[in-house]
Amino acid sequence: MTYCTTCGHQIALGQFCHQCGAPIAEPVTEPIAEPPLVAPVGGGAASTAVREPATAGLTSAAPTAPITPLPTGPLPPAARYPLYATEHASPATTEQTAERAAVPPTPTTASTPRGRRRAWWIGGVAALVVTGAGAVGAVRLVGGQEGPSPLGAAAGSVREGSEDAAGGDSPAPTEDLTPLVTTVQVPGTAPDSADARTGEPVTFGSQNLTDGDESTAWRVAGDASGSSLVIDLGREVELREVGLVNGYAKSYPGYDGYRANRRVSAVRWTFDDGSSVVQRLDEDRSMQAIGIDTVRTERVVLEILRTAAPGGRNFTAISELRLGGADG
Template structure:
């Protein structure tokens, strides 16, 4: 009989490996690697891989379209502020023409040398016309005249034409009614607050005035303190006359 078989797993000494064995092992390894590559290609890789740029672009939401900024409304040109002009104080004025007067008596009307009817009413003292007058019969010494203003007024000056400032031509003669009638020589002006101002008058047909401390009043009481005697000649008349009164001030606003 021949020699015994070697134990399992042991080659008998002197026995060599077949020449095709290494090639078979290499071919098997290549097949294994190729199979693994196919698997990775199909599954897309593991969770740890970074997404590709294509995937990132496709998965990002569409950007919000940028809206155009609204056109700003034009800024209105500011209206320049006009500073109000300072209120100027009212200029003093003669308020006698808007006043009324209460007198102690009035002489009856008469006709002048030309035959015209002439009246001697109280309003003649307040018309600003020196050739008209108020007059009363006889001596007016001690009598009072009350003047009512049309509004409270701050007076600063008062005065009068203290006789009948008129002349008439009769033939070749001039009749001087200022000298012929009685004239006021001294008068007192009294105002609502009791202030009293005394005024003396000269022999003049012109308006004679006196300044007073500013006093606000609605009435003026004029007292005839002293009156002259009537004149002489054809122009002589026993009447007390006043041609005009003047009351200068600023009406209260």
């Protein structure tokens, strides 16, 4: 086995040391002269005397290169591959090399270019989400704010503002147009009754829908779902709001007309231009009004879509109508 004369590393093959890259000197060996056998003169027995080799005319062999003794102590680290003659060995110890090989450094997400790009991308998406949520909240606060109707609509109803005729930003004032109603055509009328307290007669004609008194009502026997009322304003108006009291709102100790009779839970309002709007109503005996897109109309058709089950008196009742907008 051959060892490097510079660093002492064991060498198997090659002309350079795998560890330090130094060239390897070729070992020179001196030939050993064997004494020739000399035959005896005259065929006698061979002489047993040793004959000295002749040295005349021979040149001395080249001097042998000095051999460095093997190093003592721990073995040098194993060779790294690929290794070139011009590359110098690392001064790191065997323990440090093994530690680095066993635990390679793991770059953090933020310290690498790809990690920085990923962190930037995640941050950008988060910022967009927060901005979008803020914008939606602002729209809800500005455009979806609920408030009481100028005609006394129940809390929770939605009213849309409209611009005035001059094109300004402020909404035009809304008038109560209910007193303009000339007639209301109804699908039927329930028989008259009597007040249990006073004994006075109680009527349920269509005039009760626009008299401004919520203790009176138009009433018809049974479930009026699918029936329609035709409201005539007498002239074309600009309509912006519609509503009704969806049951018999009269009550006194021992009698609750709203719970005893059917309540209207959904209606459709239709106007002269063919447009319509559906209104869903709550179990609330007060006026329930909604804002609509401004429409010019002379007649309004009110279709009863659904009623709630009665509490003992199978009649459908509406105490009052409300129409709002501008006359003319």
